[in-house]
Amino acid sequence: LAKTTQPISMDSxxxxxxxxxxxxxxxxxxxxxxxxxxxxxxxxxxxxxxxKTKVTNEVASLFIPADRKSSTLSLPRVSLSDTAVYYCxxxxxxxxxxxxxxxxxxxTHLIIQP
Amino acid sequence: DTEVTQTPKxxxxxxxxxxxxxxxxxxxxxxxxxxxxxxxxxxxLMFVYSYEKLSINESVPSRFSPECPNSSLLNLHLHAxxxxxxxxxxxxSSLGGGELxxxxxxxxxxx
Numbered sequence: 001l002a003k004t005t006q007p008i009s010m011d012s013x014x015x016x017x018x019x020x021x022x023x024x025x026x027x028x029x030x031x032x033x034x035x036x037x038x039x040x041x042x043x044x045x046x047x048x049x050x051x052k053t054k055v056t057n058e059v060a061s062l063f064i065p066a067d068r069k070s071s072t073l074s075l076p077r078v079s080l081s082d083t084a085v086y087y088c089x090x091x092x093x094x095x096x097x098x099x100x101x102x103x104x105x106x107x108t109h110l111i112i113q114p
Numbered sequence: 115d116t117e118v119t120q121t122p123k124x125x126x127x128x129x130x131x132x133x134x135x136x137x138x139x140x141x142x143x144x145x146x147x148x149x150x151x152x153x154x155x156x157x158x159l160m161f162v163y164s165y166e167k168l169s170i171n172e173s174v175p176s177r178f179s180p181e182c183p184n185s186s187l188l189n190l191h192l193h194a195x196x197x198x199x200x201x202x203x204x205x206x207s208s209l210g211g212g213e214l215x216x217x218x219x220x221x222x223x224x225x
Contacts, residue, residue, distance in 0.1 A: 034212075034213070036214070041202065041219070041221070042218055042219070043118075043204050043216025043217050043218055043219055044157065044204075044216050045216070046214060046215070049213065087156060093212060098170065099159055099162070099170050102147065102159050102162065102214070103159055104149075104156035104158075104159075105156060107156055
């Protein structure tokens with residue numbers, strides 16, 4: 001089981017870049033790393049997914065070092081509306097690898113201030 | 115259509131009632147999921163259906179009974195629930211891997 005560890009909470013300010021790191025020391029060869037965002041009383045929303053190196057989309061970047069034992073979600077120029085809980089999930093999601101990639105850890109509560 | 119629709123949005127039931135939560139998606143996804151989320155906690159995986167067959171059951175009490183009538187529909191039948199079962203129930207779907215698409219959830223209150 002690829003257990004993940006994230007900071008419980010983080011604070012930042014509007015316009016700043018925010019980096020949230022997730023540790024997953026026992027990540028397996030077939031495991032992917034996926035990040036979700038969740039607002040109160042709503043379902044989680046997919047942000048980004050990666051396997052190695054760097055992935056970028058229109059809302060975020062995901063940095064994965066060569067040993068893959070951690071990953072960093074980078075949110076550029078955050079706004080107040082980015083205040084949410086961010087979850088890192090790690091698991092074999094493409095070859096029927098069980099529930100690992102579907103299991104949410106405790107997440108990081110990101111608070112953006114004006 | 116990239117939506118997962120859950121009904122009802124809110125449900126209040128007594129401990130002796132039988133009710134159902136419904137989930138529907140029309141994205142052609144073949145995997146569907148039920149999660150339970152208590153306040154200020156992460157979502158907990160309950161059931162996984164893959165190609166309309168139950169593939170993962172995370173030791174959920176039998177008072178929760180899932181059903182997948184077809185690839186677009188997922189139900190969660192509720193019977194003899196306890197007050198501690200009050201939570202937000204989330205449905206999700208995926209293309210058999212990768213991104214999970216979640217619905218807005220059904221807020222359940224058990225009296």
